[in-house]
Amino acid sequence: MKRDWPLYEVFIRGKRGLNHVHVGSLHAPDDAFAVAHARDVYTRRNEGVSIWVVRADAITASSPDEKDPLFAPSGDKVYRHPTFYEIPADVPHM
Amino acid sequence: MNDESVYDGLLGGDSSQWAFGTDFEDPLAGVDTTVPAGIDATELAVYCLMLGDDTLVLSQRLSEWCSRAPELEEDIALANFALDLLGQARLLLARAAAADPSIVPPLPEGSPVPAEDALAYFREAGQFRNVRMAEVPNGDFAHVVVRLLLFSIARLAVLQRLRGSADAVLAAVAAKGVKELAYHRDWAGRWFVTLALGTDESRRRLLTALEQLWPLHDELFTAHPIEKSLAAAVDPGEVRAEADAVLDQVLAVAEVERPEPIGTRGRTGRDGLHTEALSLMLAEMQVVARAHPMGLW
Amino acid sequence: MTTTPVEPPEAALQAAFDATVAHHDRIEPRDWMPEGYRKTLIRQIAQHAHSEIIGMQPEGNWISRAPSLRRKAILLAKVQDEAGHGLYLYSAAETLGVSRDELVELLLSGRQKYSSIFNYPTLSYADVGTIGWLVDGAAICNQVPLCRTSYGPYGRAMIRICKEESFHQRQGFELLMTMMRGTGEQRAMVQESVDRFWWPSLMMFGPPDDKSPNSEQSMAWGIKRNSNDELRQKFVDMTVPQAKALGVTLPDPELRWNEERGHHDFGQPDWAELTAVIRGNGPCNAQRMAHRRKAHEDGAWVREAASAFAARNEAARTAAKGLK
Numbered sequence: 001m002k003r004d005w006p007l008y009e010v011f012i013r014g015k016r017g018l019n020h021v022h023v024g025s026l027h028a029p030d031d032a033f034a035v036a037h038a039r040d041v042y043t044r045r046n047e048g049v050s051i052w053v054v055r056a057d058a059i060t061a062s063s064p065d066e067k068d069p070l071f072a073p074s075g076d077k078v079y080r081h082p083t084f085y086e087i088p089a090d091v092p093h094m
Numbered sequence: 095m096n097d098e099s100v101y102d103g104l105l106g107g108d109s110s111q112w113a114f115g116t117d118f119e120d121p122l123a124g125v126d127t128t129v130p131a132g133i134d135a136t137e138l139a140v141y142c143l144m145l146g147d148d149t150l151v152l153s154q155r156l157s158e159w160c161s162r163a164p165e166l167e168e169d170i171a172l173a174n175f176a177l178d179l180l181g182q183a184r185l186l187l188a189r190a191a192a193a194d195p196s197i198v199p200p201l202p203e204g205s206p207v208p209a210e211d212a213l214a215y216f217r218e219a220g221q222f223r224n225v226r227m228a229e230v231p232n233g234d235f236a237h238v239v240v241r242l243l244l245f246s247i248a249r250l251a252v253l254q255r256l257r258g259s260a261d262a263v264l265a266a267v268a269a270k271g272v273k274e275l276a277y278h279r280d281w282a283g284r285w286f287v288t289l290a291l292g293t294d295e296s297r298r299r300l301l302t303a304l305e306q307l308w309p310l311h312d313e314l315f316t317a318h319p320i321e322k323s324l325a326a327a328v329d330p331g332e333v334r335a336e337a338d339a340v341l342d343q344v345l346a347v348a349e350v351e352r353p354e355p356i357g358t359r360g361r362t363g364r365d366g367l368h369t370e371a372l373s374l375m376l377a378e379m380q381v382v383a384r385a386h387p388m389g390l391w
Numbered sequence: 392m393t394t395t396p397v398e399p400p401e402a403a404l405q406a407a408f409d410a411t412v413a414h415h416d417r418i419e420p421r422d423w424m425p426e427g428y429r430k431t432l433i434r435q436i437a438q439h440a441h442s443e444i445i446g447m448q449p450e451g452n453w454i455s456r457a458p459s460l461r462r463k464a465i466l467l468a469k470v471q472d473e474a475g476h477g478l479y480l481y482s483a484a485e486t487l488g489v490s491r492d493e494l495v496e497l498l499l500s501g502r503q504k505y506s507s508i509f510n511y512p513t514l515s516y517a518d519v520g521t522i523g524w525l526v527d528g529a530a531i532c533n534q535v536p537l538c539r540t541s542y543g544p545y546g547r548a549m550i551r552i553c554k555e556e557s558f559h560q561r562q563g564f565e566l567l568m569t570m571m572r573g574t575g576e577q578r579a580m581v582q583e584s585v586d587r588f589w590w591p592s593l594m595m596f597g598p599p600d601d602k603s604p605n606s607e608q609s610m611a612w613g614i615k616r617n618s619n620d621e622l623r624q625k626f627v628d629m630t631v632p633q634a635k636a637l638g639v640t641l642p643d644p645e646l647r648w649n650e651e652r653g654h655h656d657f658g659q660p661d662w663a664e665l666t667a668v669i670r671g672n673g674p675c676n677a678q679r680m681a682h683r684r685k686a687h688e689d690g691a692w693v694r695e696a697a698s699a700f701a702a703r704n705e706a707a708r709t710a711a712k713g714l715k
Contacts, residue, residue: 164690
């Protein structure tokens with residue numbers, strides 16, 4: 001019997017209207033305990049309204065070697081970025 | 095982060111941000127603290143001591159787990175429960191002292207010791223009103239799971255009703271406590287099932303702990319006369335059926351048979367009759383405070 | 392057409408790594424890194440994590456006897472934070488391909504160390520304050536620069552830790568301040584405690600720079616950002632006015648302001664004592680390790696039961712899927 005508990009990654013929504021953000025990791029025997037542990041470890045100063053946990057080995061990540069093909073294409077598509085558009089200073093709420 | 099600010103903030107600056115981190119609300123903010131008409135102030139004070147001593151003494155036992163838990167995550171969880179219960183105890187002891195200052199043990203003239211600490215540190219074991227379930231010494235991890243499960247099921251049922259107490263302070267403390275106890279109960283319930291169905295050894299240990307603590311279970315629902323007569327109180331006997339239903343659910347999932355009922359006879363912790371363990375526990379808890387009755391902490 | 396994936400030559404990887412560090416940019420877990428960098432980081436982060444975990448004991452020793460309920464809550468929350476810090480740091484180390492179990496094993500077998508400060512006993516409640524003020528203060532001096540360390544996960548863990556450490560130091564200082572306003576006995580208790588912890592606190596920055604073998608490489612890699620002696624000087628300069636505000640005397644007859652240097656001069660700690668403590672001959676080494684080992688061993692059946700229960704549920708789920 002393998003005794004060490006698997007690693008989980010923890011994501012917290014700090015308040016309504018915000019994305020869940022990765023805050024750290026922990027170990028837990030299963031998903032339910034992982035949520036409980038996340039509550040105890042990462043929100044003990046009341047800093048969250050919602051918790052996601054996911055087993056670290058269930059995450060598929062891009063490899064750093066693939067950085068160019070994955071991320072380079074958008075690098076030249078400056079029109080995707082809001083700062084590309086010049087807004088006159090007197091237009092409110094932009 | 096600025097290199098200097100963390101350290102330099104020590105002298106001067108706004109201290110309100112430091113207490114326990116951020117965003118902690120005062121559960122009594124805006125609550126009417128006068129004793130309601132028709133409520134006997136001394137009875138109210140004694141009732142607050144009963145509930146407050148339960149949480150103070152159990153918190154002390156839970157805090158003994160600190161740095162000793164099976165895994166870091168559980169160490170943090172147990173400390174959270176201890177902190178929750180300690181927070182409830184402070185509110186309840188302070189309420190007891192405010193309702194009837196004559197119950198606070200006398201200290202030397204000019205002592206700066208606040209009332210909540212006078213009550214916690216300067217009473218003898220026989221003056222404590224907690225149920226004995228709270229005070230028995232810690233055992234293994236199964237023991238803390240069973241104790242927390244039995245206690246939190248009973249206490250949650252009481253607090254749910256106490257939210258409607260005629261005393262606004264008790265009602266506010268109960269409203270805060272319900273959220274906390276619900277989480278303690280869930281944690282303990284999850285571990286109860288896990289240990290019951292985990293390995294042969296964990297099941298054996300769980301059943302042993304249940305057997306050890308079961309004789310003190312009935313006392314959780316045995317009302318002291320004040321718990322019956324005080325209009326602001328909840329008679330724990332009245333919540334027994336709902337508490338039993340919750341426990342039976344956990345036992346069923348855990349495939350554990352409910353032990354035979356063991357009744358409570360004679361005087362109990364509520365009357366100041368305790369196990370041998372309480373006085374030892376208090377000797378340790380109170381040693382520094384008692385050495386400095388004029389001390390400022 | 393078939394192509395064989397071409398591994399970039401090591402020299403190119405090394406150059407990219409060096410450039411990242413030189414730009415004060417962060418190295419992230421899946422980036423290439425020199426083996427020495429990885430090993431040094433694992434050792435440093437693990438020792439830091441072990442220190443947090445062992446560091447729970449000297450203060451935890453006083454939780455049961457805290458002299459007021461408010462102090463009890465503060466102390467318990469503080470020691471709990473230390474468990475949290477250990478957890479964050481073990482997690483950061485785990486991104487480097489080592490498991491928490493392996494690291495715990497390295498601690499329990501004595502192959503990895505923890506900060507020698509925790510091998511000193513806590514003998515009065517004032518020690519809770521002094522540890523917060525001096526020990527956590529020294530730790531903050533060491534740690535704040537680490538928020539900008541070159542390894543991303545370590546830096547992020549440190550940012551979280553430093554925010555919480557500042558509460559720790561604050562509570563310690565405030566406890567001492569309060570006690571100094573109390574009785575004569577309490578004031579004497581504070582002074583006695585400061586006398587015991589001053590020199591061990593100075594030792595927390597490690598040996599003098601000319602006797603610190605690993606420092607130079609760590610600084611080149613951006614793992615460490617200030618030398619031991621720089622940090623020690625900074626700590627002394629910050630602490631002196633605080634001691635004055637408290638009304639305690641720091642037990643160093645050589646301690647005085649040096650106008651020319653713009654810093655305080657101060658005496659040297661007994662480095663032979665530090666060596667002895669690191670070698671395992673401090674007052675509490677055996678006790679601290681025995682406590683940790685017992686907690687770990689006592690918890691083995693619990694960890695095992697939870698794993699067995701999870702495996703059983705997993706099997707049941709798989710079987711249920713198969714039936715569909």
